[in-house]
Amino acid sequence: MKWTRIFRTWEFALAVLLVLEIIVLGLINPVFFNAENLLYSTLDFSHILFAALPLTLVIITAGIDISGVSIMGLASITLGLSWVAGINVFVAAAIALLVGILAGLFNGFFVAKTDVNPLVITLGTLFMFAGLAQGMPALLDLLGFKAYGSAGLAAYQYEGITGLPDSFIALTEGTVGIVPYPFILVLIFAAVLSLLLHKTRFGRYLYLIGVNPKAAVYSGVPVQKTLVWAYVLSGFGAALAGVFLTSYFTSARADLGGDALLPIITAVVLGGADILGGSGTILGTLLAGMLLGFLRQGLLAIGVTNDLIQVVMGALLISAMAVKQLVNVYGEYRLNRRALSQKEGR
Amino acid sequence: MKKLLQSREALITGLLVVLIVITGLFNSNFFKFDSIIEIFNASLTLVLISLGEMFVIFTRGIDVSVGATAGLAAVVLGTTLNLGWPIGLAIAAAIVTGILAGMVNAFGITFLRVPPIIMTLGTLGIYRGLMRIITGGSWIENLPQSIKEPNLWDIAGIPFYVWLTFVVIAVTAYVTLKFKPARYFYAVGDNEEGAYLLGIPVRLTQFAAYTLAGFFAALAAVVFTSQIGFVSMNAADGFELKAIAANVLGGVSLTGGMGTPLGAAVGALFMTAVHSMLIFLGVPGIWDNAFAGVILLAVVYVDYRVRTALELQRRQARIRGDAASEGGRS
Numbered sequence: 001m002k003w004t005r006i007f008r009t010w011e012f013a014l015a016v017l018l019v020l021e022i023i024v025l026g027l028i029n030p031v032f033f034n035a036e037n038l039l040y041s042t043l044d045f046s047h048i049l050f051a052a053l054p055l056t057l058v059i060i061t062a063g064i065d066i067s068g069v070s071i072m073g074l075a076s077i078t079l080g081l082s083w084v085a086g087i088n089v090f091v092a093a094a095i096a097l098l099v100g101i102l103a104g105l106f107n108g109f110f111v112a113k114t115d116v117n118p119l120v121i122t123l124g125t126l127f128m129f130a131g132l133a134q135g136m137p138a139l140l141d142l143l144g145f146k147a148y149g150s151a152g153l154a155a156y157q158y159e160g161i162t163g164l165p166d167s168f169i170a171l172t173e174g175t176v177g178i179v180p181y182p183f184i185l186v187l188i189f190a191a192v193l194s195l196l197l198h199k200t201r202f203g204r205y206l207y208l209i210g211v212n213p214k215a216a217v218y219s220g221v222p223v224q225k226t227l228v229w230a231y232v233l234s235g236f237g238a239a240l241a242g243v244f245l246t247s248y249f250t251s252a253r254a255d256l257g258g259d260a261l262l263p264i265i266t267a268v269v270l271g272g273a274d275i276l277g278g279s280g281t282i283l284g285t286l287l288a289g290m291l292l293g294f295l296r297q298g299l300l301a302i303g304v305t306n307d308l309i310q311v312v313m314g315a316l317l318i319s320a321m322a323v324k325q326l327v328n329v330y331g332e333y334r335l336n337r338r339a340l341s342q343k344e345g346r
Numbered sequence: 347m348k349k350l351l352q353s354r355e356a357l358i359t360g361l362l363v364v365l366i367v368i369t370g371l372f373n374s375n376f377f378k379f380d381s382i383i384e385i386f387n388a389s390l391t392l393v394l395i396s397l398g399e400m401f402v403i404f405t406r407g408i409d410v411s412v413g414a415t416a417g418l419a420a421v422v423l424g425t426t427l428n429l430g431w432p433i434g435l436a437i438a439a440a441i442v443t444g445i446l447a448g449m450v451n452a453f454g455i456t457f458l459r460v461p462p463i464i465m466t467l468g469t470l471g472i473y474r475g476l477m478r479i480i481t482g483g484s485w486i487e488n489l490p491q492s493i494k495e496p497n498l499w500d501i502a503g504i505p506f507y508v509w510l511t512f513v514v515i516a517v518t519a520y521v522t523l524k525f526k527p528a529r530y531f532y533a534v535g536d537n538e539e540g541a542y543l544l545g546i547p548v549r550l551t552q553f554a555a556y557t558l559a560g561f562f563a564a565l566a567a568v569v570f571t572s573q574i575g576f577v578s579m580n581a582a583d584g585f586e587l588k589a590i591a592a593n594v595l596g597g598v599s600l601t602g603g604m605g606t607p608l609g610a611a612v613g614a615l616f617m618t619a620v621h622s623m624l625i626f627l628g629v630p631g632i633w634d635n636a637f638a639g640v641i642l643l644a645v646v647y648v649d650y651r652v653r654t655a656l657e658l659q660r661r662q663a664r665i666r667g668d669a670a671s672e673g674g675r676s
Contacts, residue, residue, distance in 0.1 A: 064463075110643070114650045117600045119408070119463075123587055124643040131636020138630055262471050265464075275461045307478035314471030321465070322458040329459070 010272040014287040021291060025298035032298065036178040043172060043248060045293030046182040047072065047241035048260055049286065052267040053186075053193050054237035056285045057230045059268055060197075062210045062277025063111060063118040065231060068238035068264065070129035071103045072257030075242030077133045080161030080252025081140060089168040096246075097239045103129055104235020108228035133254035160253035164246070172247040182244050186286075189240070193233070194282040206230060210277030262310075266317045267292055292316075354597025354649060355609040361645070362616050369623040376626045383504065389618035390511045391416070391570040392588055396596075396614040397518055397607055398448075398562025399589040401555040402462070404531035406538070406602025407455065409556060411466040412563045413585035414473035415447040417577075419567035421477045423493075424486035424577040433492045441564045447473060448560020452553040470586065478579060486577040494575045507569050514565070518607040531555055535602025591642050592617045597649075616641075 006012055026032040051068045058065045075096040082092035103125070110121045174181045197203035205226045208216045216223050238257075245256045271288035273280025292313065299309050370377045395412050402409040423440035427433065447469070454465040499506035522528045530551040533541040542548045563582075571577055590600075596613025598605030620641065621634050629637075 110647075114647065116646045116650055120590075120594050120600055120646055121643070123591060123594075124639045124646070126587065126639065127591070127635045127642065128639030131633060131639055134632040135630075135636055138632060262467055265467055269464055275464060305479075307475045307483065310471045310475035311479070314468040314475065316468075317471075318454055318458075318460055318465055318468035321460040321468075322454065325459040 011281060011283045011287060014271070014284060014291060018287055018291050018294070021294055021298070025294065025301070028298070029301050031301065032294075038294070039179050039183060041297045042183045042186070042290070042293065043180055044297065045263070045289065046186055047245050047248075047257060048263045048267055048293065049186045049289045050189065050241035050244060051234075051238045051257075051260065052264045052271075052285050052289050053190055053282055054230075054233040055264060056268050056271065056273050056280050056282055057193065057197060057206055058118075058234045059273045059275060060206045060210045060277060060280045061227060061230055062213070063227070063230070064275070065104075065107060065122045065234045066119065066261060066265075067103070067107060067122040067125040067129055068234060068241075069257050069259075069261045070126045070133065071100050071235055071238035072242035072245060072260070073254045074103065074129045074133040075100050075239035076246045076252045076256045077136055077161075077254040079243060079246050080164075081136060083164060083252070084161060085140075089165050093168070093243050096243050097236060100235045100237075100239020100242070101232055102235070103239070104232040105228065107235060108231030111231060112224035112227040130254075130258075136254070160249075160251035160256075162251040164250060164252070168247055169250050172244065182248075185240075185244075189237070190282050190286045197282055202226060202229065207278055210274075210279075262313065262317075263292060266313060269317065270320050354595075354645075355606060355612060357648070358595050358597070358609070358612055358616055358645065361641075362612065362619060365623055366619070369626050373626045373628075376623070379503075381622070381626070383508065385619050385622045386508045386511075386615070387505055387573070388622065389615045390507055390573075391566045391582065392585065392592060392614040392618055393511055393611050394514065394562050394566035394569060395582070395585050396589040396592040396610045397514065398559035398566075399586075400593055400598050400605065400607060400610040401531055401558045403590070403593050403598050403600060404535045404602060404605065405552050405555045406535040406600075407462040407552065407555060408590065408600070409451060409466045409559045410463065410586040410590075411447070411451060411469040411473060412559055412589055413582045413587075414470045414477070415444055415560050415563040416567040416570075416582035416585060417477050417580075418447060418473045419444040419564035420571045420577045420581050421480050421486065423568060423571050424489060425480060427489055427493055428486065433490070436493075437568055440568055441561065444560040444562075444564020444567065445557055446560070448557040448563070449553075451560070452556035455556060456549040456552045466586075481577075481579070483579060485579060489571070489575055489577075493572050497572045497575075507573070511569075515607055515611045522607055527551075532603045535604075537603070588617055588638075589614070591638065595642060595645050 022032055022038070031037050051072070055065055055068060078099045079089075079092045079096040082095050083089050087095070107118075107122055107125055110116070110125075111118050114121075172180070172182055176184060197206065205216065205221045205223075208219075208221055209223055209226060213223060241260075242256060246252045249256070267289035268280070268285050269275060269288075270292065271280065271284035271286070273285065295316075296309055296313070299312065300306075304312075366376070375381060395416060399409055399412055419440040422443040423436055426436040426439050431439070451462075451466055451469055454460045454469075455462050458465075460468075496506050501509055522531070530541070530546050531554075533544070533546055534548050534551045538548060541551075566585075567582070570582070592613035593605065593610050594600065594613070595616055596605065596609030596611070598610050598613075617638060620637055624630075624633060624637060
């Protein structure tokens, strides 16, 4: 492979766009040229990345997992309730991550063992996990635990479970040099997933399942096991996002991350993953997620309202896809022309 | 009997009846005429949105923007009414908004070839954003009495909107069964290339499906605005997912080409009835979502098991038949 090929990849285009974006935003508002500020602002969208990175693996298998946004709330409330019950907050965080893994396991088994559309399954679990998260405090109260802590039910509904220990809050406040802890974790997570996807047999299986599930079965790929793992990773990523948000907002809530579905899927799709399966990279999702996150920050900084940003994000998602489709059509057209002219030449 | 088992409409209606009887046994108030009417009344918005979504799912597409479209149409209705437009004109404006919103989706999907879930996820953000931009983020209140009035009308003790929705369901059911172009939705969803080779205008059919989804969402917007008398900023929020769930419950398969309007309507009724039943059973409303999710998963799982069992039976029958005929020949 010629090294110049790198310049023609989608990831390279995204990287160029990211640099351009920071330059443009910086020219409008010099705050964006300050590396410390820029890195600090990643805290506002780290949860999107935590969820979007492993979702890439699911989308590569031609599946989808929309239940992640509910798993975030479920993980958060699990953490909060475990802590109220007297468990050390870090152990509580581990329990929350475990809940995310179990939720992913449920999705994975349902997807792998039946032929039901993953969108329907994760739509069902989206409702189920959200309902579970909302109902869990009441359930614990019924069982005799005092789930709301000292502040009572009303405070729980409006503020969530607050008063988490400083040592836990510090997780999102701390930095290594100028890089916040969560962003380091994002990078580590991305690196691990990237190795998993591009350097292991498991990763190749994911692509094969996405391109042609029947061929995968006939060539002895453990399709069911591979699928389960993909959804488990997705559940784990969402739970990680939930734990992060809990620390960042300093309260555990059942509805955390409820509006993250659009940005998460936008990041994966803009990152180059094909919703029909078979293509996508972790690097692409990471870059696209950062591109969108900084864009949001930049628009907010120049005074664009949240509502208009939502419109811009939606339009961006659609136009990115439309351009990609047009490029595909044009590429095919060119190949056809070339084939025709060669035939005539002979 | 076998045919009845295979029909998702029968399965879900049966389940609904069982749940109603169980609820009635615990709380006899549930059997009262008023409670039943109340459930119908509460389900109308979802029924209408689900009917629109149904056409899209027939063609093997998906539209996650229908809730946002309904919200946008409601905002247009409320804003124009408060500007002093006559009610007929305001309703027409809302319906046109819905149709236009649907056509935007249709254009992106059929001409730009953007995958449906991406296109409608994008417009979900756009329409929700537009809603807030139009109103500046505040609720639309103090609507004129003229829009709230139809909600109080009733014919033979049954509210006007319930009748209206029944008529819409009946017309949709009749048209999809008897009207030839309406069968195109099924054909395109079942086998797009086959439909194309048969000379069916595939793109036009898909275009029509998303436009209809927008139209029905706007219709739903008119009904719920009239029912509640104001437009909140999260009006019809999350209805896109509920509408998909309702369709799946009612036997409209996401793999396309399958289902009936009656199924979609019963599915939507089911989704709403669950809420009322839980209230009558004394279960707090926070369990709604969990219950809806469990039911949805249970129904698709049972459906999967029934389908695979029938498939196995058919294969075994074929093997036996083949063996018998071969035995006859030798």
